[in-house]
Amino acid sequence: MTTQQPIRSIQEAKQPLFLGIDVGGTNIKIGLVDNIGQTLAYTTIETEEPRGPEDAMQRVVQATKSMLAPTGVSLSQIARVGLGTPGSQDIPRGMLIAPPNHPHWHNFPIVACLEKAIGLKVSYANDANAAAWGEFWIGSGAMDSSMILLTLGTGVGGGIIIDNQLVVGHNSFGGEVGHMIVDFHPEARLCVWGGGRGHLEAYASASAVAQRAKELLTAGAVSSLSSNIEEVTSRQLFEAAEAGDTFSLELIDSTADYLALGITSMVHILDPGLVVLGGAMNFGGNQSSVGRRFLDRIRSVFRSRSFEYVAAGTKIDFASLGGDAGYLGAAGIAQAEYTFPRKTASAT
Numbered sequence: 597m598t599t600q601q602p603i604r605s606i607q608e609a610k611q612p613l614f615l616g617i618d619v620g621g622t623n624i625k626i627g628l629v630d631n632i633g634q635t636l637a638y639t640t641i642e643t644e645e646p647r648g649p650e651d652a653m654q655r656v657v658q659a660t661k662s663m664l665a666p667t668g669v670s671l672s673q674i675a676r677v678g679l680g681t682p683g684s685q686d687i688p689r690g691m692l693i694a695p696p697n698h699p700h701w702h703n704f705p706i707v708a709c710l711e712k713a714i715g716l717k718v719s720y721a722n723d724a725n726a727a728a729w730g731e732f733w734i735g736s737g738a739m740d741s742s743m744i745l746l747t748l749g750t751g752v753g754g755g756i757i758i759d760n761q762l763v764v765g766h767n768s769f770g771g772e773v774g775h776m777i778v779d780f781h782p783e784a785r786l787c788v789w790g791g792g793r794g795h796l797e798a799y800a801s802a803s804a805v806a807q808r809a810k811e812l813l814t815a816g817a818v819s820s821l822s823s824n825i826e827e828v829t830s831r832q833l834f835e836a837a838e839a840g841d842t843f844s845l846e847l848i849d850s851t852a853d854y855l856a857l858g859i860t861s862m863v864h865i866l867d868p869g870l871v872v873l874g875g876a877m878n879f880g881g882n883q884s885s886v887g888r889r890f891l892d893r894i895r896s897v898f899r900s901r902s903f904e905y906v907a908a909g910t911k912i913d914f915a916s917l918g919g920d921a922g923y924l925g926a927a928g929i930a931q932a933e934y935t936f937p938r939k940t941a942s943a944t
Contacts, residue, residue: 597623599920601635609636612675612785612934613923615716616927617656618723619643619681625919626660628669629927638797638923639663649692652923653710660714661674664811664943676934677718678926679710680726690720698848719930721762723922725771727915728755729762729932730925731872735917741866745915746773746855747875751788752797762929774801776858799854802830802877809833810848817841834879837886838892845886853892863902863910875913881914 598649609630618625620645622751628637641659645651651871664670683695690707706717721729728745736842737743747753752774756763772860784794788803800805806829813825821828822843837844859871873891880887891914901906917924 597625597640599625599923600918601627601629601638601920601924604630604634604636605639606636606669609634612931613641613669613673614927614930614934615660615674615677616726616923616925616930617677617679617710618726618922618926619679620654620723620922621645621682624659625923626656626658626663627920627923627927628664628674629924629931631931633924633928635920637663637667637668641700645698646681648701649698649706650709651768653706653713657713658927661842672714674716674880676930677710677716678721678726678928678930679707679718680721680723680922680926680929681706682723685720685722685768686721687722687764690718702786705818721764721926721929722753722755722768722771724753725755725762725764726754726923726925726929727917727921728757728771728872728920728925729873730917730923730930731874731915732757732925733824733931734926735921736872736913736915737870740868740870742866743870743872744773744859744862744866745872745874746859748801748855748873748877749875750801750803752801753875756862756866757867757870758776763931766791773858773862774860777859778854786880791795796854796858800851800858802875803846805830805833805851805877808850809844812843812847817843821933830877833885834886837879838884845889848890849893852893853897856901858895859912860898861897863906867910871910871912872915874917874921875914878914887914918926 610632623640644778684693691849692704692706694702707720711718724747744760745755753775755771776796778796779793779794785798787795787797809828833844
């Protein structure tokens with residue numbers, strides 16, 4: 597696994613330097629990043645979840661030292677570390693609470709553990725919040741002061757930046773846009789994590805889209821995917837849609853409709869001016885006619901549901917950093933907290 601970012605030489609770096617760490621279910625991404633977001637070195641290690649978080653943080657430090665060796669940079673030359681992890685957290689206490697994909701990592705003081713192992717101060721964030729900050733710092737939101745990111749993957753994550761402040765929230769739950777309720781009926785669908793009923797995630801995540809497809813196909817919907825219903829994924833829906841499969845196109849359209857409803861509610865509350873769609877489920881993004889149709893549908897429904905002048909002043913687009921947003925954003929949060937202590941998080 598490699599970064600899509602160009603690797604700059606240390607001679608090109610703008611001091612000070614920061615380390616960004618993005619913990620995922622399968623891999624942990626680690627990047628050395630300079631003061632303007634340039635990547636100077638990059639590596640990954642396997643998460644190996646059953647071995648637990650303390651073992652993982654020890655391996656992160658060893659991998660970091662190996663990554664730094666060719667650059668001539670020592671740990672002591674890094675100003676601060678940024679760490680992004682999934683699931684529920686207590687950000688002020690530096691605690692992982694109950695990440696769904698990391699059952700062996702519950703109720704663990706991960707910041708204190710990493711700080712002890714690496715000998716540096718650590719800034720801590722939810723992984724989707726880190727990705728949002730990455731897009732805000734050097735990605736699709738680099739020219740804006742406010743932004744909402746939705747990450748469309750197994751679930752629906754997100755991050756909110758308002759007036760250059762990352763919204764963390766009183767319970768470290770800020771930016772969990774996937775748990776917005778879009779269907780109040782008692783028979784509404786259950787979301788992927790936590791079983792919340794009627795949540796956006798239950799309709800617009802990759803897992804939810806696949807499940808909706810399976811149910812419709814089992815009920816008799818006609819599609820090129822009908823021959824192997826139990827194996828249907830959002831990726832297969834995208835590929836079938838590209839080939840002109842009407843069922844897949846209509847399901848992607850309905851997914852766009854749900855997202856547009858959620859986006860409209862968020863914009864009416866926060867008025868960010870920019871909404872960015874990230875994550876693996878972008879149906880090809882701007883490089884595909886299906887992805888462009890998906891985005892256009894979201895924009896169209898949003899315009900029909902929003903106030904005219906608000907819609908005119910709001911951009912909706914795809915994210916630009918891909919899978920790099922997490923480690924870049926973690927490094928960016930460290931950079932912001934190093935430069936402007938306690939100015940990146942709004943706990944309300």
